Amino acid sequence: MSTNIVVAIDGYSSCGKSTLAKALAKKLHFIYVDSGAMYRAVTLYLLRNNIDITDEKAVEAVLPDIHLNFHSRDYQTHILLNDEEVSDEIRLMPVSNNVSPVSAIKAVRTEMVKQQQRMGKSKNIVMDGRDIGTAVFPNAPLKLFMTADPKVRAERRFKELQPTNPDITLEEVFENIAHRDYSDTTRKESPLVRAEDAIILDNTNLTPEEQLQFALDRVEPLLKAKRQ
Ligand code: DC
Numbered sequence: 001m002s003t004n005i006v007v008a009i010d011g012y013s014s015c016g017k018s019t020l021a022k023a024l025a026k027k028l029h030f031i032y033v034d035s036g037a038m039y040r041a042v043t044l045y046l047l048r049n050n051i052d053i054t055d056e057k058a059v060e061a062v063l064p065d066i067h068l069n070f071h072s073r074d075y076q077t078h079i080l081l082n083d084e085e086v087s088d089e090i091r092l093m094p095v096s097n098n099v100s101p102v103s104a105i106k107a108v109r110t111e112m113v114k115q116q117q118r119m120g121k122s123k124n125i126v127m128d129g130r131d132i133g134t135a136v137f138p139n140a141p142l143k144l145f146m147t148a149d150p151k152v153r154a155e156r157r158f159k160e161l162q163p164t165n166p167d168i169t170l171e172e173v174f175e176n177i178a179h180r181d182y183s184d185t186t187r188k189e190s191p192l193v194r195a196e197d198a199i200i201l202d203n204t205n206l207t208p209e210e211q212l213q214f215a216l217d218r219v220e221p222l223l224k225a226k227r228q
Helices: 017-028 035-048 056-065 099-103 106-119 132-136 150-161 170-186 208-227
Strands: 006-011 031-034 068-070 079-081 125-129 142-147 199-202
Touching: 006 017, 006 132, 017 031, 017 125, 017 142, 017 208, 031 035, 031 106, 035 056, 035 068, 035 079, 035 099, 035 106, 035 125, 056 106, 099 106, 099 170, 106 125, 106 132, 125 132, 132 142, 142 208, 150 170, 199 208
Parallel strands: 006 125, 006 142, 031 125, 142 199
Antiparallel strands: 068 079
């Protein structure tokens, strides 16, 4: 039996998964891994190199040329794409608008899952995404499934994006979220679905502090059991 603890956090887009995952990792001194950033970095590479994202064979052919690395500083996501820091660029609309179809490609998922499993082999980690509790770490001792009212999610994301994307509208953000929900839950490869043993966390009316406490209350018994 492994001695490390993996906390798997899945859920819809813009549900506050990464906010909770970061806060939890910081509090527990676990490593935080933002799996969505990996799909985003792959998407950025494909867009920059004019690879047709609907051509699965073309995408698969360039996967060996894509090298991703995380370096952690202050529990923020710092992701390197072929040694270039792309943490900000992967959040912009061109990537957001194209990441769903890229993340639906089987070869892309197989490669990302392999890398994610390697990261959680021996270390205590908190990883957030869509398939962490179902495909990446089906044996994780704690799985959370996050959800919230789509309107509230769009408003939160809008506030986050506006400073760097002054032309963006709330409608555009809402559309993007609705579209991603649809493709994430209906895609053939590892669709977003709650693992049977995942605990639902609906944070529509919860503060970040309340969400952190909710998670801590469920991790602490695991840590205690490991100490015994
Ligand atoms: O969490 P995010 O919005 O940064 O994720 C970006 C996209 O990547 C989203 O459309 C779903 C996809 N994704 C995925 O398919 N599997 C994951 N484990 C994480 C993200």
